[in-house]
Amino acid sequence: MGPKILTVDDSKTIRLIIGKAFKSFDCEVFEASNGVEGLAVAAKEKPDIIILDLTMPIMDGYETLTKLKSDPELKGIPVVMLTAEAGRENVLRIAKQGVRDYLVKPFKEEVIIDRVGRIIDLKPKGVNAARIRRFDDSLTILVVDDKPAIAEMIRSGLKTETNWTVISRAQTGEAVDYCTQTVPDLVLISLSLGDGAGFSLFQLLRATTKTKTVPVFGLCVKTAIEEQGKAQQIGFTGIITKPIDLEDIKAKVTRSLNLDTSYKYFQNKNDVLVLSLPSNFTSGMANEVSAHLRVKISEAVDSGIDKAVFDVSQLKNADINLIKLGLDVMQLCNELSLRNRVIGSELISRECRNFEETKDWRFVNSFDEAIQAFNGKEIVQAA
Numbered sequence: 001m002g003p004k005i006l007t008v009d010d011s012k013t014i015r016l017i018i019g020k021a022f023k024s025f026d027c028e029v030f031e032a033s034n035g036v037e038g039l040a041v042a043a044k045e046k047p048d049i050i051i052l053d054l055t056m057p058i059m060d061g062y063e064t065l066t067k068l069k070s071d072p073e074l075k076g077i078p079v080v081m082l083t084a085e086a087g088r089e090n091v092l093r094i095a096k097q098g099v100r101d102y103l104v105k106p107f108k109e110e111v112i113i114d115r116v117g118r119i120i121d122l123k124p125k126g127v128n129a130a131r132i133r134r135f136d137d138s139l140t141i142l143v144v145d146d147k148p149a150i151a152e153m154i155r156s157g158l159k160t161e162t163n164w165t166v167i168s169r170a171q172t173g174e175a176v177d178y179c180t181q182t183v184p185d186l187v188l189i190s191l192s193l194g195d196g197a198g199f200s201l202f203q204l205l206r207a208t209t210k211t212k213t214v215p216v217f218g219l220c221v222k223t224a225i226e227e228q229g230k231a232q233q234i235g236f237t238g239i240i241t242k243p244i245d246l247e248d249i250k251a252k253v254t255r256s257l258n259l260d261t262s263y264k265y266f267q268n269k270n271d272v273l274v275l276s277l278p279s280n281f282t283s284g285m286a287n288e289v290s291a292h293l294r295v296k297i298s299e300a301v302d303s304g305i306d307k308a309v310f311d312v313s314q315l316k317n318a319d320i321n322l323i324k325l326g327l328d329v330m331q332l333c334n335e336l337s338l339r340n341r342v343i344g345s346e347l348i349s350r351e352c353r354n355f356e357e358t359k360d361w362r363f364v365n366s367f368d369e370a371i372q373a374f375n376g377k378e379i380v381q382a383a
Contacts, residue, residue, distance in 0.1 A: 002026035003048035003120045008038030008064065009082065010056040014105070018051060021109040025122045035059025039067055042074050048120050051112070052099075054083040065097045078119050080112075110180075110210075117209025135254060135261045139164040140182070144175045144201060145190040145219060150244065154188070157246040164253075172201040183210050186253055188240060191220040191227040202236060215256035251284055262292040269309075269367070272374075273300040273338070275329060276311040277322070286321040293328060301336045308333050309370050311343040318351035327357055341370040 005027055007018045015031045022029050030045055032038035034056045042050060050068070054061035061081060069075045078100040101115050116122065133139075141164055143151040151168030158164050167184065169175040172193065178184075187205065189198045198218065205211040215238075218231040222241045231239060237256050240249060254261060265288070267274045273296070275289070297308065310329050312322060326342070333340040342363050344352070349363040364370045 002028065002123060004028045004030065004045055005049055005051065005116065005120075006030045006032065006038065006041055006045065006047035007051040008032045008035065008041075008056070008061075009051070009053035010034055011053070014053065014082070017109065018112060021112050022116075022122075024125055025113075026125045027122065035061065035064030035067075038064055039074075042068065042077065043071075046073070047077060049116060050077055050079045051116070052079050052081050054081055062097065065099065069098055080115055080119070082107075114209045117212070118207065122209055132260045133257060134263060135259045136163055136263075137259070139185040139253070139257070141166050141186050141188065141253070142175060142178060142184040143168045143188045143219075144170075144172060144193070144198070145188070146170045146193060147190070150190070150219065150242070153244055154246070154249065157244070158249070162250070172197045175201060176204065179205065179208070179211050184214060185257060187211075187214055187216045188219050189216060191218045191224060191231055199230065199234065202231075202234065206235065215253075217252065217256075247282075247284060254288075260292075261288045262296055265289050266292065266296045268300070268305070270371070271305055271307070272367075272371070273297065273305050273308040274311060274367070275308070277315060277325075279314040279316065281315055281322065283321045286325045289325060290328060294332060297329075297332045297336060297338065301338065306338055307374050308338045308340045309343060309367060310340065311367070312348055313343045313345060313366075315344070315348055318348050318354075323352065323355050323358065326352070326361065330361065339374055341373055343367060343370060 002025065005022060007015050007029065009015050010033050012033075019029050019031070030041050030047060032041045036059050038050070038052065041047075052061050052064060065079060065081070068077065068079065079098075081097075081099045081102040082105055083102060084105045100119055103112060103115060113122070139162075141154070143154055143166055145151055145168070148168065148170070151166060155166035155168070158166060167178065169178055189201055191198045202216055205214065205216060216236055218228065218236045218239050220227050220239065220241060228239050238252055240252065253259070265275055265277065267276070277285070277289075300308070308329075310326060312318075312326075315322065330340065340362070342349075342361050343366060344363050352358045352361060362373070364373055
């Protein structure tokens with residue numbers, strides 16, 4: 001269960017507004033119509049935050065707050081005070097009472113969400129139960145850079161392999177307006193924007209409830225060491241250097257959003273776990289496969305699968321990335337008692353056999369031959 005929020009206000013309308021504001025978040029909202037009720041609910045429920053009206057009948061906000069702060073079990077609960085007056089004396093009086101924040105009525109839902117979200121951890125409902133996102137899911141990336149060519153380069157480079165939409169804004173104010181309406185999945189901010197605007201935008205995003213968990217990367221040239229250091233110091237998710245390396249962007253987006261890429265390599269075919277490598281296999285892909293390897297093989301065994309095929313037939317040569325990955329695959333298969341075969345060309349099999357560690361790999365020419373081997377008809381590939 002999420003955090004508990006107690007709203008104490010004699011206005012039913014205000015209580016309804018607050019209840020509606022937090023309806024989409026994983027939290028419980030409790031209500032009280034005056035200070036006496038509020039203290040009773042607070043003692044029973046031990047809320048994580050109290051939204052307390054200043055002017056109420058029976059017991060007003062000042063007296064309620066005083067009693068809260070004098071109770072050893074309740075004094076640590078943060079309080080946000082609601083007031084109809086914004087005068088300096090009133091604000092100072094509230095501050096002296098030890099409240100964490102205050103709001104002047106009337107206020108908008110997003111304002112109370114933002115203020116409360118700065119104090120307690122608010123998560124949308126179902127965030128923990130949501131399915132794992134995949135690399136081929138639709139994502140929105142916001143690029144904040146005053147050079148249009150940068151955003152266009154990223155947009156055109158990503159559209160060929162991904163379903164990611166790249167939104168560009170040249171000014172930080174425009175970016176803030178966009179985030180107010182639509183929360184992006186990831187933000188790229190140029191660190192060379194004038195007057196440190198990129199750093200200011202980052203701090204604003206982190207201080208806003210809706211965007212405080214959105215990954216934010218800094219964009220800069222490789223030689224901008226000072227800007228990179230500052231970005232890392234204040235908490236940017238990472239740095240993407242110019243000239244833009246699209247593979248680097250894909251990899252960093254995948255890691256920061258924990259996107260599932262296993263479907264690109266692992267399939268269940270006729271009750272056989274098949275791990276296939278593409279023709280453009282790289283060290284980055286090797287890392288992706290390695291990250292999923294133990295989980296996918298363990299899941300296969302748990303589901304009753306006892307056979308695995310390592311398909312490297314699309315590769316043109318056997319490099320050290322393939323050898324290292326293959327050794328991990330074979331070790332796991334042996335640990336979990338999976339019968340296994342390697343599908344590869346004669347060229348690949350010869351190159352692999354140049355490594356002493358691969359002498360036990362059993363090569364076949366196709367998936368059908370692997371099935372025949374599993375059924376007792378061993379196929380011996382020509383050397």
